[in-house]
Amino acid sequence: MGKCTNTGADQLAAGMPFNAxxxxxxxxxxxxxxxxxxxxxPDTVCHELSTNQGVPVADNQNSLKAGLRGPTLMEDxxxxxxxxxxxxxxxxxxxxxxxxxxxxxxxxxYQDLSDITRAxxxxxxxxxxxxxxxxxTVAGERGSADxxxxxxxxxxxxxxxxxxxxxxxNNIPVFFIQDAMKFPDLIHAVKPEPNNGIPQAASxxxxxxxxxxxxxxxxxxxxxxxxxRAIPRSYRMMQGFGVHTFxxxxxxxxxxxxxxxxxxxxxxxxxxxxxxxRLAGADPDYHRRDLWEAIEAGEFPxxxxxxxxxxxxxxxxxxFDILDPTKIVPEEMVAVRTIGKLVLDRNPHNFFSETEQVxxxxxxVVPGIDFTNDPLLQGRLHSYIDTQLTRLGGPNFHxxxxxxxxxxxxxxxxxxxxxxQINRGxxxxxxxxxxxxxxxxxxxxxxxxxxxxxxxxxxxxxxxxFADHYAQAKLFWMSQSAIEQHHIIQAFRFELxxxxxxxxxxxxxxxxxxxxxxxxxxxxxxxxxxxxPPLPPASDRPPYDYMPSPSLSLFARPGQLGIRTRRVALxxxxxxxxxxxxxxxxxxxxxxxxxxxxxxxxxxxxxADGAVLDVADSYESAPSVLWDGAIAIQGAGALxxxxxxxxxxxxxxxxxxxxxxxxxxxxxxPRRLPQGLPDPGVIIVTPADVAEGLACFTSVLAQHxxxxxxxxxxxx
Ligand code: HDE
Numbered sequence: 001m002g003k004c005t006n007t008g009a010d011q012l013a014a015g016m017p018f019n020a021x022x023x024x025x026x027x028x029x030x031x032x033x034x035x036x037x038x039x040x041x042p043d044t045v046c047h048e049l050s051t052n053q054g055v056p057v058a059d060n061q062n063s064l065k066a067g068l069r070g071p072t073l074m075e076d077x078x079x080x081x082x083x084x085x086x087x088x089x090x091x092x093x094x095x096x097x098x099x100x101x102x103x104x105x106x107x108x109x110y111q112d113l114s115d116i117t118r119a120x121x122x123x124x125x126x127x128x129x130x131x132x133x134x135x136x137t138v139a140g141e142r143g144s145a146d147x148x149x150x151x152x153x154x155x156x157x158x159x160x161x162x163x164x165x166x167x168x169x170n171n172i173p174v175f176f177i178q179d180a181m182k183f184p185d186l187i188h189a190v191k192p193e194p195n196n197g198i199p200q201a202a203s204x205x206x207x208x209x210x211x212x213x214x215x216x217x218x219x220x221x222x223x224x225x226x227x228x229r230a231i232p233r234s235y236r237m238m239q240g241f242g243v244h245t246f247x248x249x250x251x252x253x254x255x256x257x258x259x260x261x262x263x264x265x266x267x268x269x270x271x272x273x274x275x276x277x278r279l280a281g282a283d284p285d286y287h288r289r290d291l292w293e294a295i296e297a298g299e300f301p302x303x304x305x306x307x308x309x310x311x312x313x314x315x316x317x318x319x320f321d322i323l324d325p326t327k328i329v330p331e332e333m334v335a336v337r338t339i340g341k342l343v344l345d346r347n348p349h350n351f352f353s354e355t356e357q358v359x360x361x362x363x364x365v366v367p368g369i370d371f372t373n374d375p376l377l378q379g380r381l382h383s384y385i386d387t388q389l390t391r392l393g394g395p396n397f398h399x400x401x402x403x404x405x406x407x408x409x410x411x412x413x414x415x416x417x418x419x420x421q422i423n424r425g426x427x428x429x430x431x432x433x434x435x436x437x438x439x440x441x442x443x444x445x446x447x448x449x450x451x452x453x454x455x456x457x458x459x460x461x462x463x464x465x466f467a468d469h470y471a472q473a474k475l476f477w478m479s480q481s482a483i484e485q486h487h488i489i490q491a492f493r494f495e496l497x498x499x500x501x502x503x504x505x506x507x508x509x510x511x512x513x514x515x516x517x518x519x520x521x522x523x524x525x526x527x528x529x530x531x532x533p534p535l536p537p538a539s540d541r542p543p544y545d546y547m548p549s550p551s552l553s554l555f556a557r558p559g560q561l562g563i564r565t566r567r568v569a570l571x572x573x574x575x576x577x578x579x580x581x582x583x584x585x586x587x588x589x590x591x592x593x594x595x596x597x598x599x600x601x602x603x604x605x606x607x608a609d610g611a612v613l614d615v616a617d618s619y620e621s622a623p624s625v626l627w628d629g630a631i632a633i634q635g636a637g638a639l640x641x642x643x644x645x646x647x648x649x650x651x652x653x654x655x656x657x658x659x660x661x662x663x664x665x666x667x668x669x670p671r672r673l674p675q676g677l678p679d680p681g682v683i684i685v686t687p688a689d690v691a692e693g694l695a696c697f698t699s700v701l702a703q704h705x706x707x708x709x710x711x712x713x714x715x716x
Pocket of ligand 1 (some may be wrong): 095096128134136151153154155168180183241243244325359362376379380383384385387388457
């Protein structure tokens with residue numbers, strides 16, 4: 001093993017190109033870090049460069065040529081191996097959920113649930129099971145922006161001692177369709193239109209709304225999709241759901257039904273639409289970066305797992321069918337029982353090897369968990385393994401390290417593309433005597449399906465209760481706060497304004513007319529259309545009349561984080577009060593926020609007292625949408641004005657100190673809310689009162705934003 005001595009740096013420093021006639025000496029490296037840069041983590045052993053056959057590479061700069069100015073030689077196996085590997089670096093992206101980010105962590109059970117389920121993660125109080133969790137958007141391609149309006153995937157792989165269990169859920173508890181048969185149609189409709197490949201990662205186009213308006217079962221999901229759930233502030237700040245009804249099974253084989261809920265300790269918080277749109281340009285990796293940085297900073301994202309458990313008899317009394325994935329079980333009907341905690345505490349080492357190659361599968365369950373006959377779930381049980389055959393190149397994807405269970409694998413499956421395991425012996429069948437009968441069946445210790453009675457005619461159809469498409473859409477609508485309802489209306493207006501076919505808009509309005517009169521009237525008004533007659537209902541049964549369910553509002557979960565991980569911009573300029581800035585910086589950091597100095601340009605600036613201010617970001621490189629709140633200390637100019645205007649428009653807290661009040665005046669920031677009351681998020685104090693001002697600022701920051709400020713169109 002050679003050691004990097006970085007002697008090539010001398011040549012670089014001297015501005016000398018590497019000389020083709022003088023190859024680097026053994027152990028020399030081509031590059032040395034600049035001051036403050038690290039070449040490799042200090043605990044990494046540095047190896048010499050080699051080919052994939054382990055042959056040491058002498059020169060990684062130049063291909064082999066016939067003479068310095070001559071043609072490149074076929075003989076250069078090092079060049080050809082390197083380029084060939086590069087040519088094949090991409091694997092097919094996921095057909096849905098292509099864009100995602102992931103992290104490692106653990107699940108810790110608060111309870112011993114063995115009376116209900118023999119699933120290994122719930123076997124004892126305090127038991128920890130390692131997990132790998134991938135969050136994703138659905139419609140966009142691998143390189144699309146994080147903040148688009150979309151459902152988010154929330155897929156958890158539990159590495160239990162009884163095998164891998166994948167809980168492959170979403171951040172929304174219901175789905176667009178009721179039967180797997182419709183999934184390819186749904187996805188074709190939402191993906192870029194096939195003639196021109198437009199639009200990327202957006203449902204706001206004709207084909208999606210054409211399909212939606214012809215599929216009334218989508219009604220409930222459309223309200224979630226147009227709500228703020230579809231533009232989360234962070235992966236750390238969204239719920240997760242198993243969506244389908246599952247079964248929990250105990251050691252005696254007794255089973256109950258179960259719905260899975262993940263609830264973020266950081267609370268449920270969303271972006272506002274204008275912010276989401278701007279973020280897609282300012283930082284397309286916004287959610288990926290947020291997750292990565294929180295974990296690197298030791299602010300480990302955490303969720304509690306809740307179960308809604310109910311029996312077959314109880315399920316029979318519900319006004320909906322528990323096999324219908326467009327329905328929730330309202331928490332008022334079955335309470336959510338909190339039984340454990342998920343913590344993400346380690347970023348992947350390699351995005352491709354882990355985040356890209358992880359293969360989740362709805363059919364990966366362990367003893368103690370079982371399926372129901374939900375026709376959407378049943379289709380998924382086939383799809384996920386099938387898709388990996390193409391994406392990961394064959395049936396051995398379970399041997400890729402991120403997919404390998406901690407439990408040992410013993411079976412007679414053999415060979416296939418990319419087989420890693422070298423199976424020994426001549427026996428690859430069962431029953432056998434030549435290998436002593438091994439591996440042998442686990443019997444009752446193994447996975448045993450619930451012996452559900454299953455009888456009936458072969459039919460293509462749906463149970464009657466599936467036809468109630470609107471009752472739970474109404475439930476969701478009436479459970480939203482006024483501001484959330486306003487956002488849903490705005491989202492429908494935006495999406496349908498982008499639809500070019502008037503008949504599609506009109507048909508969608510007919511669908512909404514079955515949900516709420518004010519909703520449909522407001523959307524129609526925004527489209528310059530009359531409200532058409534409602535779509536005829538699919539069933540003669542009178543729809544069930546639900547009471548509002550407050551837990552369906554995002555505001556039901558403010559979270560326990562306060563201002564931890566919130567990004568605060570300290571707006572400064574040369575000549576600012578250095579001591580004041582130091583005090584603000586220290587206080588914010590101590591409270592767990594992420595303060596940063598921002599100005600007209602980055603670099604060092606002199607404070608009034610001569611101290612050096614390290615301005616890390618500029619208004620152009622880190623625009624307003626990247627910050628949760630701003631403290632104006634000193635600075636002026638068009639960019640600072642634009643920055644503060646957007647902070648205001650997006651409901652963020654603004655603290656102005658001393659002379660910075662002029663900036664607020666120049667930006668025409670009102671101090672009162674549209675309703676006439678003082679705006680709690682516009683705080684103006686003298687530097688002498690900074691502690692008091694900061695306390696007001698942080699209390700608003702902890703509430704995420706000042707929703708009451710929101711106006712449409714914006715006031716500044
Ligand atoms: Fe998926 N889904 N899905 N899905 N799904 C995939 O599997 C599919 C559905 C979900 O981070 C694919 O490995 C069908 C519901 C997540 O890698 C594919 C149907 C829910 C992820 C597939 C559904 C999900 C996927 C694409 C209807 C919420 C990302 C690549 C019958 C409960 C997992 C892959 C990750 C990924 C098929 C419906 C969640 C093609 C056929 C409902 C979170 O197999």
